[in-house]
Amino acid sequence: MMKSIATESPISFEAALQELERLVQTLETGNLPLEESLAAYERGMALLKFCQETLACAEQRIRILSGEELTPLASKEADAP
Numbered sequence: 001m002m003k004s005i006a007t008e009s010p011i012s013f014e015a016a017l018q019e020l021e022r023l024v025q026t027l028e029t030g031n032l033p034l035e036e037s038l039a040a041y042e043r044g045m046a047l048l049k050f051c052q053e054t055l056a057c058a059e060q061r062i063r064i065l066s067g068e069e070l071t072p073l074a075s076k077e078a079d080a081p
Contacts, residue, residue, distance in 0.1 A: 010047065013054045020047040 010016035023044045027037060 007043070010050060013051060016047045016050050016054075020044055020051070023047070 010019060023040050026032065027040055027044070032040065
């Protein structure tokens with residue numbers, strides 16, 4: 001039996017991503033009872049939302065730092081004389 005699904009907010013993007021990966025692996029086995037599968041799915045959706053919001057905030061910060069315009073990162077070859 002799987003231990004209870006966490007309900008608190010993750011401490012970081014990386015922690016959320018790791019937890020989400022573990023949940024996906026657990027769900028893919030197909031060995032969970034229905035109620036535990038639903039709880040894991042619900043937690044996964046909450047983690048996904050957290051990750052998407054975190055990435056959106058990071059993108060916004062980058063936009064602000066780069067003067068409101070996202071520019072593609074230059075390759076190392078383009079930087080060479």
